[in-house]
Amino acid sequence: MPSHQPTAGMMAVDPAYVxxxxxAASKPAPKxxxxxxxxxxxxxxxxxxxxxxxxxxxxxxxxxxVLILGIPLTGLIAAWWTPLYWQTAxxxxxxxxxxxLGITAGYHRLWAHTSYSAxxxxxxxxxxxGGGAVEGSIRWWARDHRAHHRYTDTDKDPYSVRKGLLYSxxxxxxxxxxxxRIGRTDISDLNDDFVVVWQHKHYLKVVLFMGLIFPxxxxxxLWQDWLGGFIYGGILRIFFVQQATFCVNSLAHWLxxxxxxxxxxxxxxxxxxxxxxGEGYHNFHHEFPSDYRNAIEWHQxxxxxxxxxxxxxxxxxxxxxxxxxxEIEKGRLQQLQKKLDQKRxxxxxxxxxxxxxxxxxxxxxxxxKNGRGLIAVAGVVHDxxxxxxxxxxxxxxxxxxxxxxxxxxxxxxxxxxxxxxxxLLSTMRVGIIRGGMEVEIxxxxxxxxxxxxxxxxxxxxxxxxxxxxPTKVFDPPASANAA
Numbered sequence: 001m002p003s004h005q006p007t008a009g010m011m012a013v014d015p016a017y018v019x020x021x022x023x024a025a026s027k028p029a030p031k032x033x034x035x036x037x038x039x040x041x042x043x044x045x046x047x048x049x050x051x052x053x054x055x056x057x058x059x060x061x062x063x064x065x066v067l068i069l070g071i072p073l074t075g076l077i078a079a080w081w082t083p084l085y086w087q088t089a090x091x092x093x094x095x096x097x098x099x100x101l102g103i104t105a106g107y108h109r110l111w112a113h114t115s116y117s118a119x120x121x122x123x124x125x126x127x128x129x130g131g132g133a134v135e136g137s138i139r140w141w142a143r144d145h146r147a148h149h150r151y152t153d154t155d156k157d158p159y160s161v162r163k164g165l166l167y168s169x170x171x172x173x174x175x176x177x178x179x180x181r182i183g184r185t186d187i188s189d190l191n192d193d194f195v196v197v198w199q200h201k202h203y204l205k206v207v208l209f210m211g212l213i214f215p216x217x218x219x220x221x222l223w224q225d226w227l228g229g230f231i232y233g234g235i236l237r238i239f240f241v242q243q244a245t246f247c248v249n250s251l252a253h254w255l256x257x258x259x260x261x262x263x264x265x266x267x268x269x270x271x272x273x274x275x276x277x278g279e280g281y282h283n284f285h286h287e288f289p290s291d292y293r294n295a296i297e298w299h300q301x302x303x304x305x306x307x308x309x310x311x312x313x314x315x316x317x318x319x320x321x322x323x324x325x326x327e328i329e330k331g332r333l334q335q336l337q338k339k340l341d342q343k344r345x346x347x348x349x350x351x352x353x354x355x356x357x358x359x360x361x362x363x364x365x366x367x368x369k370n371g372r373g374l375i376a377v378a379g380v381v382h383d384x385x386x387x388x389x390x391x392x393x394x395x396x397x398x399x400x401x402x403x404x405x406x407x408x409x410x411x412x413x414x415x416x417x418x419x420x421x422x423x424l425l426s427t428m429r430v431g432i433i434r435g436g437m438e439v440e441i442x443x444x445x446x447x448x449x450x451x452x453x454x455x456x457x458x459x460x461x462x463x464x465x466x467x468x469x470p471t472k473v474f475d476p477p478a479s480a481n482a483a
Contacts, residue, residue, distance in 0.1 A: 064173045067134065068242065075235030088219050088228040092237045095132070095215055097303075100241050100277045102130030103141075104304040108279070111190060112142040115292040115321045116308055122316040123195045132210030133241045137200040139190050146185035148249075149289055152264045156183030161253035161265050169250035211238055247275050252282035260287040260331045262338070270301065278302030287331055288323040296328065341461075349464055350426035353380070359431040368403030374430070375401045377410045377471040382428040411473045422469040 051059050106126030109115045118126070127138060135141060144158045151157045158177065161168040190196045199206055212234040219229025256269030266286040273280025273294070278301055281294040295302035311317035364381055368374040373385035375398070384391075384398060391398040393415060401409050410417055410425075417425075 059176055061174055061176050068170055068173060071235055072239035075231055075239065078231050079236065082227055082231045084232055085223065085225050085228055087223045088225050088232050091215070091219060091229070092233045095233055096237050096241055097277070098129045099133040099210075099237070100244060101304060101307055102126050102128070103133050103135060103241070103245050104277045104279055105307055106130045107135070107138055107141045108145065109292055109304065109308065111138050111193075111196065112145040113289050114189070115290050116312075116317050117319040118311070119316050119318075120195070122311060123193075127195050127199045128206065128210050131199060131203065131206035132214065132238075133245065134207050134211045134238050135242060135245060137203040138196045139187065139200040142190055142196075143185060143187045144182065146187070147183040149286065150185060151183035152266070152286065154183075155181065158182050159249045161250060165250050165254055168253060169246045172249075244275050244277070247272060248279045248282065251275070252280055256280070256283070258283045258335070260284055260328075260335055262335065273301045278304040284328075288328065290321050291323050292320045293322065341463075344463070345461065348427050349423075350429045352462065353429075353432065353470065356380075356429055357431045358434045360434055364431070364433060365403045373402055375406050376404070376433055377425065378407050378473055379433045380429055380471055381431040381433060382425055383430045384425075384428055387428065407471075407473055410471065419469075419472075422472050423464075425471055426464070426469055 049055065049058075102125075106123075107130050110118055110123075110126060130138065148157050148159060153160050153162050159168045159172040164171065212230060215233030215237065216226055216229040219233055220226035252267060252269070252272045253265040254267065255272060256267035258267055260283050264286065266282040268281045268283045270280065272282065278294050279285070281296075281300060281302070284296065285291075285294050292308050293302060293305045295305060308317055308320060312320055359381055364374060364376060373383060373388055375382050375384050384402075388395055388398055397414065409415075
């Protein structure tokens with residue numbers, strides 16, 4: 001159902017999809033581009049004209065409206081008077097999966113992403129059943145899909161979900177699109193594939209035969225259900241396989257998790273996978289598009305992956321591409337760390353050490369004697385005034401450390417405080433002690449720009465990992481003031 005044909009100018013080289021090019025001397029003569037002869041790139045496109053009450057109908061792609069909505073609606077009405085035999089129902093479901101695989105395994109993973117290679121018999125089969133899904137020619141479909149990957153969620157994305165869920169589902173086909181606004185991609189490999197070129201040139205014949213005539217012939221010759229084959233195996237089966245495929249453009253960008261990257265909209269969800277023959281693990285797919293799999297776990301539903309693997313065992317497919325598990329796990333770990341950093345940024349970790357004022361020891365002791373509840377642990381001064389009454393160990397215990405070096409007391413001399421206690425203590429920081437303490441040395445080195453051992457999150461903020469609070473000393477020094 002092509003609503004336009006790309007121009008020669010829209011076939012610029014895309015490094016994401018192009019292999020090594022031959023030298024200028026060895027290049028063959030340029031081929032005449034395969035495109036709609038009625039398309040005039042110099043003529044203003046209807047989309048460049050504002051939609052009004054008088055011209056709205058010119059913005060509608062009426063051919064696609066008939067194919068996507070009109071014919072299925074007619075089929076639903078006709079089904080009311082057409083009996084459904086069990087043989088026809090079984091065939092319609094089987095042909096639904098076959099034509100669905102023509103899109104997922106053929107149009108998508110073989111031709112759009114070249115995630116594996118196929119022999120000529122398999123290519124012909126996938127081009128035929130893919131045509132039976134009535135979703136456009138391989139060349140048109142793969143060209144737009146490559147643009148979708150290269151320009152995801154931008155104005156150059158032909159079915160960006162940012163324009164609305166219904167738009168990304170089928171609105172982009174029901175309304176005319178300006179081909180000059182769609183991002184450029186290289187499809188020279190498709191123009192060199194004789195199966196793709198043949199199907200593109202004879203697309204309407206392929207659609208009529210594989211979409212409607214073939215299912216009618218099968219049901220008619222085998223059990224004399226010509227009309228049922230046309231309605232259920234043809235029209236309604238086309239409707240359901242189209243809607244399933246459209247969910248990859250809409251539902252897979254709206255429902256689910258983003259375990260590998262959340263910068264763009266693609267998501268993973270088992271429901272989308274069930275609907276789309278395994279294309280629902282879309283976040284993985286957008287990160288690793290040349291992988292022949294969408295689902296990488298054994299328990300995830302991906303019949304397209306299993307079919308490609310089975311074809312390999314039969315000698316029909318080869319060169320199945322997979323990203324190394326090491327790279328996949330790196331991406332997963334980086335996204336987990338990013339989510340942790342986002343959560344960490346919302347929590348109170350206390351005033352950073354480098355922002356704390358420096359206090360003389362005598363000043364610290366003097367303030368504590370004058371009623372301020374100050375306690376020093378590992379050179380960091382904390383104001384525990386409001387916490388004394390809530391101290392789990394009792395008021396007397398915490399008061400015994402006021403105005404003293406309570407490092408040993410806090411780290412096992414009296415009680416080996418938990419990680420939670422150290423985290424809570426960090427929110428009470430008010431200063432650091434001058435006098436050669438490790439914290440002051442670290443602060444001075446940091447101010448001078450010297451190398452310091454420190455972990456930082458994605459925003460450049462210091463990461464305080466479990467057990468790494470500066471007040472946590474694993475081998476605390478002896479302190480005369482600890483008792």
